[in-house]
Amino acid sequence: MYREEIKVLDCTIRDGGLINNHYFTDEFVRAVYKSLTEAKVDYIEMGYRSSRKYAPPGDFGDWKYCDDNAILRVIDGIDSDIKISIMVDAHRVLEQEFKPVDQSPVDMIRIATYVKDIDKAITLANRCEDLGYETCVNIMAISAENEYDLIEALDQVAKCPTGTVYVVDSYGYFFCEQIEHFVKLFQTHLPGKRIGMHCHNNQQLAYANTIEGIRHDSNLVDGSLFGIGRGAGNCPLELLIGFLKNPKFNIEPILKVIQDYMIPMREEIEWGYMIPYAITGSLNQHPRSAIAMRNTEDKDKYAEFYSRIFGVE
């Protein structure tokens, strides 16, 4: 599949940070930045810009805050034209500060929001656009939203200057037919905006669903190295790059950083396809119950887990 407009965002540091409270070493972040630069990936997402009031220092590593200085420290000396993205939770915005874009290493701010917080997301998007940043609005957990409310939110976002709105399958619930439905729904209600795809791999469909989004003209797609991300993780970047036939991409630096860093890391922290995440995904539930049970002695008691949560939420 080749379409020049398709851009790829790597969310390794950001979504992966949800597993280890954002305690990645500078060496690792630097290696990822360097490899994605060489691979010609379009965007790297460094983490969240969280409020220190909501997320007290000491509980989290640097990539929970993504201060401009921290970003400048890890990219220092690496010649790169990759764009840097950070994420902000619309419902947890307090004193986060953003310098004007020309005084910051950040290029893009992605605003994660639930439908109920869409007004906060739009306010924040307006503020970031005014400062010169590219912005995205990522509407989470749409598989669990009332479609009437979702459409109302989309119609509001349509009037805001943000360039990209994401279809986010937070629970890893969708299969291809639903992806097609939502991408088309977003296109109908967001004329002129780019549609993004962020999929979770609970049912081993993150890559397939990303392809489905691309087939329906989604042009900003997320992946992560070896699929790292909370729970079952994300669309594996290595598969996505193999699929996109844009000759600018180079897969070898990606394979190298996976073998050097992700395989050893997978021995320390857990992500990827596991039965409890498949269960919550297939039941259209948040993975929190699966994450919790994976931290107990009963982490492999799948049948008991299933019978416990089936029909609960």
Added chain:
Amino acid sequence: MYREEIKVLDCTIRDGGLINNHYFTDEFVRAVYKSLTEAKVDYIEMGYRSSRKYAPPGDFGDWKYCDDNAILRVIDGIDSDIKISIMVDAHRVLEQEFKPVDQSPVDMIRIATYVKDIDKAITLANRCEDLGYETCVNIMAISAENEYDLIEALDQVAKCPTGTVYVVDSYGYFFCEQIEHFVKLFQTHLPGKRIGMHCHNNQQLAYANTIEGIRHDSNLVDGSLFGIGRGAGNCPLELLIGFLKNPKFNIEPILKVIQDYMIPMREEIEWGYMIPYAITGSLNQHPRSAIAMRNTEDKDKYAEFYSRIFGVE
């Protein structure tokens, strides 16, 4: 997705046996048989009926031969209406003997063949149908076949009494558009026959591609417990059963046998998504080079493996 005609075949013992030379214990085979029976899966494939001349005893476990007596031994005393399938390689047929179906525990014989051996497959299918067995013809590695030759083979199979012909993505190369193409091609050239789907998980697309087959009226679909199978493995049965909304299915016995047997087994033998299989899949190559490198000290040197095999075959 609900369609009464959709039948599910579990190939845990057969495709899983390719990893351990078919040395599964009777206890394990019996547990799988029992759990699939309780889950109301339609078929269980026990292994291959191989010639002892080509596959000398001593090198392989019982499930390389699937003698009627071995099957009767493991199913003894379990009340079940699951159908039993065995596989035969058309290009390695010698003295394999089949009793008439009413004297055998076997219900179905699946004939695996390459396009070049289609005449052997048809001869064998005729023989098995005459003995009263249900038969399938599984045409392997079609992603690497000349389509003109494939169509000629399909037109020959169309004249044979076999009821089902499988689309087999042996290399784990296809994405949904190719699945649609081949299912429709098979339907065009095999009027009245059921189309089967057997997918490999090299690129994490086995489940997605099986769904795609189902969407285009494939009605016999393969899965395996926790996706076990050679290399990257197969479509995970647990996902497939979660997707098929036929109320007869019961997922809990499947989850139980996975937690009791497959998770410990995964510590002993290797299958599932790994970068070398993703590489051979994306390059439309047989996984043999990936299987070989996984048995060396360099099993995680992905970049080197990629640059070595890229463009070789």
